[in-house]
Each structure stands twice: as structure tokens, then as C-alpha cells.
Amino acid sequence: MADAGRDRISGMVLGAWDAFIAEAEKVDLDHDSRLPGWRAHEICVHLGSWPDHTAMADLIASARSGGSGTQPDPDAVNARVTAAHRDASREEVLAALHRNREATARYLAEEPVELDTAPTVSVVGRLPLLSVVLGQAYELAVHGLDLVSCGAEPPPAEVLQAGLAALTDVTGALAVSCGITGRVTLATPDGGWSFAADPDGWVVRPVPADTYDGPAVEGAADLLLEAASGRINPVPAAAMRRIKVHDVGGLLQLAPIVQKVPGIPGGPILQLAARTMGSAGGVLGRLFRRG
Secondary structure, three states: OHHHOHHHHHHHHHHHHHHHHHHHOOOOOOOEOOOOOOEHHHHHHHHOOEOOEOHHHHHHHHHHOOOOOOOOOHHHHHHHHHHHOOOOOHHHHHHHHHHHHHHHHHHHHHOOHHHHHOEEEEOOEEEEHHHHHHHHHHHHHHHHHHHHHHOOOOOOHHHHHHHHHHHHHHHHHHHHHOOOOEEEEEEOOOOEEEEEEEOOEEEEEEEOOOOOOOOEEEOOHHHHHHHHOOOOOHHHHHHOOOOEEEOHHHHHHHHHHHHHOOOOOOHHHHHHHHHHHHOOOOHHHHHHHOO
16 A cells, blocks of 8 residues: 555545544443443553553654564553553543544654655564554554444444555555465455555555455455454354355465464454365355355
């Protein structure tokens, strides 16, 4: 997505921030969410910028140093940050969200463009900094869906599409890091995204509504994000044809990514493909052969 330029990325990421913050400002932060043990408070806290948690500054520093540093454990980081700020006031939590949004806006407006393609250490390994920044759109889209269980409105369609674009971009980057040549499309009724990866790099492109060619996962945008993030089990959705997988063999070319980075976004969908191939004589196998 670096080829799309900062203006395009800025609109996608900052739009996702604005949509999330608008809903966070409406909900009761003490409301339990669908995430076990997390209220809306914890969802918002871990997305914020705090004196002891400056994710954007850390990513920039890593990129400036050539991608140095240790890959963080997201579960450990989340546990530390949410525990440290469990008793933060509503005003403090919302202010932390605004600080992280503004830190992202400053990077996109002020930092040299050369940093966009510089490697930085993220929770899924070393990736170009702009891909990691775009990855915020995926996280904000998924957590925007989480906030629905707290009374929020669902994220708008453009935020869901930005989240899918981020998911596609990061998956393409990880495919290259694993030496995989392949392509995949995430297709939805509102349009989708595809990537093609080879030893020279990867290219991400938007695709028209309900369009795919070759390996693809098809479904509503919110459903694909729910499946990719592990919020839902994709197997029942596939059995009910709410998610359709096309060219399972081609999709399985990406299976080594899950082995290298077990917690990657989209991992459940790749595992679904592997399960489908492994049960080719069963119900799922018959369903997918028609897809």
C-alpha cells in the first residue's frame, strides 16, 4: 500500500481513528464487552497513548534504527497497559485515544517519506513502517466491532474496507518474508482487496464488488474481519456459505505464514483452508469444491 501514497493511507487510518473515537465518546466505558475480562474501558485503554506506552513513537524509533529491537508480545503488552490504567478516568482514557490519533497524524504529516518503507519491529515481525501504520485501521475496525457489544454503532463501510486493506497489505508483506509466491483476494459485496507476492515484493490493489480471480475468501466485510481476528469461528460460517473460500489449494500456499507467526491477523482463515483441505471428503470439502 506504500504505492498508494500517504494521502490515501492518511485518509484510511485517520478516518478509522475518527470513527472509533466518535463511538468511544458515546458508550459507557464500564460496560462489559464481548471480550472476556475486558470492558469498553480496556479496549480503549490499550489503543491509547500513555506515558508508559507510546507505540507510535517506538515504531518510528525502530524504523530510524533500521528495524532494530525485540518483537513485542501483544498479550503481555496489553495486560501490562490495561492493568496500569485500570482506574483511569473516562476523560483520561479518551484523551489517550486522541493522543495516539494525533501521534499518527504527526507522523503522516511531518516525518520524511523515506521512513514509509523502512522496516520497523511490529507485533508480527519486521514490516515497512507505513504497513504497520495502516495496520491501525485493521485494529480499529475490529475493536469498533467489539464496541458494538457495549452499545456502539457498527463501524462505517469505509472503515471496514480500510481494515481489510490493512489485513491484505500485512499478509502480503508476511508472504514475502516467508519466501512465498502467491496471491489472495478478500472479496465483499462492497468491494475488496487483493495482493500478489513474489521474491521482489508485493502489490496490493482494490477490486470491484464481489470480484475475485484465483485464491479468495468471500463474505461481508464485517464477517471477514470477525473471522480474521478470531472473533468468530469461520467453520460454521463457511458451512452456512456466509464465508466462501475459492481455490483452497492456492490459499494454502500461505500456510507457512501461520507457522512462522502463529498469531497473525487472518490466521483463522488460513487454518480454515487447511482444515477444509484435510477433510476434502467431508461436508466442508464438498462445499468448497463448488466455490
